[in-house]
Amino acid sequence: MLCRRIQSRVCSHIGTKKKICSKTEELARNKLTAQGMAMCERLGLRYPIGSIWQSEDCMRCSCSEVGLRCCSMYTTPRKFPPECEAVFDKENCRYVVHVKGNPKITCPAFAGVG
Incomplete structure (x- = not known):
């Protein structure tokens, strides 16, 4: 944190x-x-x-x-696959990492800050 x-x-x-x-x-x-x-x-x-x-x-x-x-209250993802992106979900105070252009497919995050 x-x-x-x-x-x-x-x-x-x-x-x-x-x-x-x-x-x-x-x-x-x-x-x-x-x-x-x-x-x-x-x-x-x-x-x-x-x-x-x-x-x-x-x-x-x-x-x-x-x-x-x-x-x-959240961790900012720093390492995840290049075909993915981290998007902040303000309603739930967290980042979601998903495939670029397809928020239904989540991606793993290998490192984060916070």
Whole structure:
């Protein structure tokens, strides 16, 4: 599973003395903590500390005192027969490898990333 910490969207816990937000996020963080909430923000949506969710772009995200962490929920195929292609199925958050021009015939994937 491919994971990354989203540095520009780091959040902080109320009462902490550590500065863990970037300068561009400082104003937004101060506004949220002034309202008595500790939250993370991703794609314009706010999430409370302790929340875990699946995003529309097939990422599993979590919000903690340390910050926002998102991991892809799928593996991207890298090695498969040359007569095949990998197509992303957004509805099921996965890649399907099939014969080019014929999605009914699946192909094996020998390696993947994520």
